[in-house]
Amino acid sequence: xxxxxxxxxxxxxxxxxxxxxxxxxxxxxxxxxxxxxxxxxxxxxxxxxxxxxxxxxxxxxxxxxxxxxxxxxxxxxxxxxxxxxxxxxxxxxxxxxxxxxxxxxxxxxxxxxxxxxxxxxxxxxxxxxxxxxxxxxxxxxxxxxxxxx
Numbered sequence: 001x002x003x004x005x006x007x008x009x010x011x012x013x014x015x016x017x018x019x020x021x022x023x024x025x026x027x028x029x030x031x032x033x034x035x036x037x038x039x040x041x042x043x044x045x046x047x048x049x050x051x052x053x054x055x056x057x058x059x060x061x062x063x064x065x066x067x068x069x070x071x072x073x074x075x076x077x078x079x080x081x082x083x084x085x086x087x088x089x090x091x092x093x094x095x096x097x098x099x100x101x102x103x104x105x106x107x108x109x110x111x112x113x114x115x116x117x118x119x120x121x122x123x124x125x126x127x128x129x130x131x132x133x134x135x136x137x138x139x140x141x142x143x144x145x146x147x148x149x
Contacts, residue, residue, distance in 0.1 A: 022079045036072035068138035089137050099131035 029037055029045035037045075039062050046058060063069070065077050068085055076083040082090075092100050092108055102121055109117045124132050124140040132140070 023075065026075050026078050034072075036074050037078060038072055042073060067134070068142075069135050070138060070142060085138050085141050086134070088141070089134055092137075099129075099133055100137060101131055105132065 066073050105121050
């Protein structure tokens with residue numbers, strides 16, 4: 001076996017172990033076992049690890065990590081990975097401008113009539129810009145999950 005192969009294997013093992021450690025830390029912090037951290041759960045885990053920071057500083061970092069701005073931090077957000085919502089948004093945002101246009105939106109709603117599609121787009125374009133940003137998209141995705149419950 002070559003030294004390069006062993007180095008690659010060692011790196012993969014180290015990355016896997018790091019992810020397992022992050023998952024364990026996340027699960028321990030997620031005291032209500034809902035799969036996401038609240039600001040209070042995150043503050044508690046920081047305190048337990050001896051990182052007593054002013055609440056304002058914790059809130060600022062929490063809000064930066066909570067990229068979909070739903071008030072909770074998913075494991076993907078916690079660990080710096082892309083969330084399913086982010087991956088879906090990027091797949092829909094074909095031109096990569098950071099927004100879903102009406103044209104891009106229509107492509108994901110082929111079973112809707114043009115009128116239904118326009119009504120849905122207007123509903124989710126909360127700021128009225130004629131484009132759906134990531135925060136609006138996340139809100140739309142969250143509503144869909146709630147509707148299925």
